[in-house]
Amino acid sequence: MRNMLWLLVILGFVLQALALYLMEYELRAMLRGDMVGVLTLPDLLLLLSPAILGFGGAAAAAWLQRRGSGWAPVVAAVPLVLLGLALLLVVLLWFNPIRHQP
Numbered sequence: 449m450r451n452m453l454w455l456l457v458i459l460g461f462v463l464q465a466l467a468l469y470l471m472e473y474e475l476r477a478m479l480r481g482d483m484v485g486v487l488t489l490p491d492l493l494l495l496l497s498p499a500i501l502g503f504g505g506a507a508a509a510a511w512l513q514r515r516g517s518g519w520a521p522v523v524a525a526v527p528l529v530l531l532g533l534a535l536l537l538v539v540l541l542w543f544n545p546i547r548h549q550p
Contacts, residue, residue, distance in 0.1 A: 449513055452524045453506045459531045460502010466538055467498055498534065501527040 468475070477483045493500075505527030512520040 449509075449521060449524070452521070452528065453510055456502055456506045456509070456524055456528050456531070458502075459528065459535065460498050460506070463498035463502070463531055463534055463538070464496070466535075467495055470538075471495060498531060501531055 474483065505524060509520045509524035512523055
């Protein structure tokens with residue numbers, strides 16, 4: 449269980465770094481003030497969702513484990529699977545980008 453929690457935190461951190469890296473152009477434009485008001489709440493949640501899933505899932509699973517609940521592995525596995533699928537999607541789209549033909 450402890451290894452699963454560490455994997456969840458590490459995977460959340462890696463995917464959060466990838467999300468920030470892939471949105472570098474948009475973030476720079478927003479920090480310059482060129483795109484004022486473009487970042488809405490759903491965009492912000494989408495940008496921060498790897499951190500929320502990784503750190504929040506690990507915290508919830510650790511809390512349940514301390515209380516002796518049998519649901520702790522399930523609570524850790526669900527965000528772990530979602531983050532793993534997101535990482536696979538990022539890798540797939542990195543090597544096979546979607547190209548629009550004119």
